[in-house]
Amino acid sequence: MASRTELAQRFPTLQAREISDVSDIRRLADWLDTRFVIPGTTIRFGFDSILGLFPGVGDGISALMGLYILSRARDLGAPPLLLARMGGNIALDAILGSVPLLGDIFDVAFRSNTKNVRLLLAHLEKQGR
Numbered sequence: 001m002a003s004r005t006e007l008a009q010r011f012p013t014l015q016a017r018e019i020s021d022v023s024d025i026r027r028l029a030d031w032l033d034t035r036f037v038i039p040g041t042t043i044r045f046g047f048d049s050i051l052g053l054f055p056g057v058g059d060g061i062s063a064l065m066g067l068y069i070l071s072r073a074r075d076l077g078a079p080p081l082l083l084a085r086m087g088g089n090i091a092l093d094a095i096l097g098s099v100p101l102l103g104d105i106f107d108v109a110f111r112s113n114t115k116n117v118r119l120l121l122a123h124l125e126k127q128g129r
Helices: 004-010 016-033 047-051 057-075 080-097 102-110 112-126
Strands: none
Touching: 004 016, 016 047, 016 057, 016 112, 047 057, 047 102, 057 080, 057 112, 080 102, 080 112
């Protein structure tokens, strides 16, 4: 995960507050999607997968955290089409993630929050920000 200094170098036109926002949502996506490793493998998972073990409630909490990332993307100037795509990722994760057992495997593989942060970073780079 890039530090704030690395983000400032990568996105020189972002203001300090925006760099802080990007850093924060990257950290949140890491905690939700890839924070832990299954010992003896390269399979990474996060709290999204753990929360998914609690039917209904866990996936709802995960979706709310994903919506927080979406909200911060909006604050950073993401266009409506990008926000819709990010929202689709969150909805797909919430719907398919709620299927018992298969949904937990899907959560480990899909990583909607990481995808959404990558989409936002690609947009910021494209905009020259």
